[in-house]
Amino acid sequence: MKKKSKNKSNCQEVILKGQPISPGIAIGKAFILDEDYIETPKERIPVHKIQDQIDKFKQAIHDTTHDLQTIIDQVGMRVSAHKREIFDAHMMILEDSQIIDQTISEIKNKQINADYAYFNIMRNYQRALSASSDSYLKERATDIRDLKRRVIRRIQGIHREQTGNLKDTIVISHELNLFDIYALTNNKVAGIVMQGGGRTTHTTIIIRALELPAIIGVPRILQKIKTDDMLVANGLTGEIILNPEQKTLKKCIKKRNNFKKYEQQYLRVAGVPSVTLDKNKFVVSANIELSDEVDSVIAHGELGIGLFRTEYIFMSEDKLPTEEEQYEKYMTVVKKIYPLPVTIRTFDLGGDKIAPFVETESEKNPFLGWRAIRMCLDMPDIFKKQLRAILRASVLGNVKLMLPLITSIEEIYATKLLIEEVKTELKSQNIDFDPHIPTGIMIEVPSAVMLADRLAKEVDFFSIGTNDLVQYVLAVDRGNARVANLYNFFHPAVLRMIKSTLKAAKKQNIPVSMCGEMAGEPLAVPLLFGLGISEFSVSPVMLLKIKQILRSIKFFEAEKISRHCMRLHTTDEIERYLRGVMDKMFPRMDEDNFFKRSYK
Amino acid sequence: MVEKTIHIQNSMGLHARPAARFVKIASKYPCHIEITKDDLTVDGKSILGVMSLAAEKGSVVTIRADGDKEQEAVESLIILLNEIYDEEEIQK
Numbered sequence: 001m002k003k004k005s006k007n008k009s010n011c012q013e014v015i016l017k018g019q020p021i022s023p024g025i026a027i028g029k030a031f032i033l034d035e036d037y038i039e040t041p042k043e044r045i046p047v048h049k050i051q052d053q054i055d056k057f058k059q060a061i062h063d064t065t066h067d068l069q070t071i072i073d074q075v076g077m078r079v080s081a082h083k084r085e086i087f088d089a090h091m092m093i094l095e096d097s098q099i100i101d102q103t104i105s106e107i108k109n110k111q112i113n114a115d116y117a118y119f120n121i122m123r124n125y126q127r128a129l130s131a132s133s134d135s136y137l138k139e140r141a142t143d144i145r146d147l148k149r150r151v152i153r154r155i156q157g158i159h160r161e162q163t164g165n166l167k168d169t170i171v172i173s174h175e176l177n178l179f180d181i182y183a184l185t186n187n188k189v190a191g192i193v194m195q196g197g198g199r200t201t202h203t204t205i206i207i208r209a210l211e212l213p214a215i216i217g218v219p220r221i222l223q224k225i226k227t228d229d230m231l232v233a234n235g236l237t238g239e240i241i242l243n244p245e246q247k248t249l250k251k252c253i254k255k256r257n258n259f260k261k262y263e264q265q266y267l268r269v270a271g272v273p274s275v276t277l278d279k280n281k282f283v284v285s286a287n288i289e290l291s292d293e294v295d296s297v298i299a300h301g302e303l304g305i306g307l308f309r310t311e312y313i314f315m316s317e318d319k320l321p322t323e324e325e326q327y328e329k330y331m332t333v334v335k336k337i338y339p340l341p342v343t344i345r346t347f348d349l350g351g352d353k354i355a356p357f358v359e360t361e362s363e364k365n366p367f368l369g370w371r372a373i374r375m376c377l378d379m380p381d382i383f384k385k386q387l388r389a390i391l392r393a394s395v396l397g398n399v400k401l402m403l404p405l406i407t408s409i410e411e412i413y414a415t416k417l418l419i420e421e422v423k424t425e426l427k428s429q430n431i432d433f434d435p436h437i438p439t440g441i442m443i444e445v446p447s448a449v450m451l452a453d454r455l456a457k458e459v460d461f462f463s464i465g466t467n468d469l470v471q472y473v474l475a476v477d478r479g480n481a482r483v484a485n486l487y488n489f490f491h492p493a494v495l496r497m498i499k500s501t502l503k504a505a506k507k508q509n510i511p512v513s514m515c516g517e518m519a520g521e522p523l524a525v526p527l528l529f530g531l532g533i534s535e536f537s538v539s540p541v542m543l544l545k546i547k548q549i550l551r552s553i554k555f556f557e558a559e560k561i562s563r564h565c566m567r568l569h570t571t572d573e574i575e576r577y578l579r580g581v582m583d584k585m586f587p588r589m590d591e592d593n594f595f596k597r598s599y600k
Numbered sequence: 601m602v603e604k605t606i607h608i609q610n611s612m613g614l615h616a617r618p619a620a621r622f623v624k625i626a627s628k629y630p631c632h633i634e635i636t637k638d639d640l641t642v643d644g645k646s647i648l649g650v651m652s653l654a655a656e657k658g659s660v661v662t663i664r665a666d667g668d669k670e671q672e673a674v675e676s677l678i679i680l681l682n683e684i685y686d687e688e689e690i691q692k
């Protein structure tokens with residue numbers, strides 16, 4: 001909603017939209033951190049001053065090397081091998097002899113200023129690399145952009161640390177990398193807004209773990225906002241308010257304080273037991289993708305890991321991870337979270353997650369294609385290596401093994417055979433493992449729901465993956481904007497699927513957890529608990545919120561709520577009813593838009 | 601001066617990560633190292649140089665070293681390229 005302001009036209013309140021990736025409300029002055037912000041006008045340098053420019057340039061490279069080293073030292077032991085590789089690549093490009101030689105000869109031959117020469121040479125490389133189809137090379141284009149910025153700031157004598165106090169500012173950039181994020185966190189910024197960025201990039205995952213309000217994918221924001229503009233960035237809704245009016249600002253400050261208050265409340269929840277008002281136990285656990293994320297899980301109290309997705313380990317490198325590399329990652333998580341359990345899911349690649357190490361033809365229907373367990377069973381050597389790494393880690397703590405996308409009993413038989421083979425190998429090599437490692441399956445395909453009574457006899461636990469289940473049950477691809485609105489986990493058919501899975505599991509007395517987005521959706525929590533879901537595996541930022549909701553209900557009330565939902569006929573009725581329930585439980589939360597969005 | 605010509609056999613060619621590994625090894629030697637594909641010659645110690653060669657699978661490149669430890673440098677770079685290929689084979 002735009003409102004005419006009485007002030008000058010450039011101070012009008014404007015609302016921009018982006019994609020929220022990390023919850024929280026940031027209010028502060030904008031700080032533009034981007035290449036477009038640096039200006040490198042061309043200057044003609046008299047011959048006797050050329051050497052000065054060259055020295056200045058060499059000094060800038062030297063200083064930037066030092067800056068990077070400082071950041072690496074600060075980050076220190078916390079970084080994983082993958083991040084160290086990113087740092088390495090930065091350093092190699094910074095010290096690249098070809099770039100340095102070319103810049104120096106450009107300065108000499110054209111008699112121009114160092115920053116202009118360096119900017120142009122780096123820009124050419126950046127363009128060439130970003131045009132590449134190789135993801136590794138594309139990533140290097142981001143490195144070059146970042147380095148270009150750093151070195152030029154050094155040449156011009158305004159390096160980032162002196163560009164003003166970043167504390168409490170909202171940093172606006174094209175796209176930030178891990179270096180930036182760590183530097184910004186040290187500077188205590190209020191929030192982050194990026195013009196580009198992706199929901200599942202490493203940077204996004206780290207921002208979320210650091211609990212910094214952030215929004216990505218805001219078109220042309222760099223043209224619309226200047227440094228020192230007043231901003232409100234709502235990481236819950238993706239809304240950015242530029243030049244908020246006094247009235248708006250007041251409202252936003254209240255919202256932010258409310259949010260902070262709730263956050264504080266949740267933190268208090270970290271230390272208290274996971275029981276409902278009527279002393280029924282429940283389990284809230286975390287979904288993680290990177291072994292680094294385990295620290296932020298531990299910070300939320302004594303909660304285990306309900307889903308360790310291993311795809312990332314397979315996707316982050318061009319080559320296959322070796323057994324040792326995998327073992328190291330599993331071991332880190334298993335040891336850190338001990339004595340609490342961690343459920344490791346074997347790699348779920350294919351579909352929208354492309355494995356760089358296999359040559360896959362583009363499929364017409366990737367979600368109905370060669371993915372997850374199908375891929376695992378077709379490549380037993382790769383699969384067995386992963387099973388070996390998981391089994392070896394199992395002896396160090398409390399490990400469960402989970403298989404994705406099971407559609408038939410045969411797939412379980414085939415996997416069990418491989419597991420037995422691996423166990424025999426390990427035994428003959430005198431390598432320890434947990435012989436009774438619980439093995440469970442994802443229930444995320446309608447055929448698995450239909451066969452749940454039989455599957456339950458074969459495995460130790462179920463975990464319902466709603467993201468896939470919903471799209472298969474409702475025949476909706478939520479990546480397709482025309483039908484995405486039909487994707488809704490409150491659809492009565494989905495609820496029936498969940499209920500019937502739970503019924504089958506109960507008969508065999510095996511536990512059922514849920515690890516899809518639905519488990520982290522506050523509105524769904526009483527309903528799911530009432531149906532009989534015993535474990536909610538959610539994104540680390542949602543852990544304490546879900547825990548708090550469960551602590552605020554009684555089991556018999558949740559049962560009543562779920563019974564009522566099962567009687568309703570439309571998705572809309574169910575959602576409206578649940579919203580009413582929630583409003584009664586937490587009267588003031590809805591104004592923060594708290595229950596309208598969940599984070600994967 | 602030592603010179604050796606090799607067929608790039610690994611599927612990723614000599615860009616991306618293999619390029620970084622190549623440059624890391626090359627940088628350890630005091631001699632001048634260059635690498636040529638078709639009529640393009642780049643500095644073997646420059647990551648961007650090696651990447652910009654775009655040496656894909658099946659291309660023929662010449663590694664040339666001139667100066668101290670030139671023999672050793674060329675040999676270890678050839679070994680590296682073979683190693684990268686072997687690693688891929690094992691993974692298959």
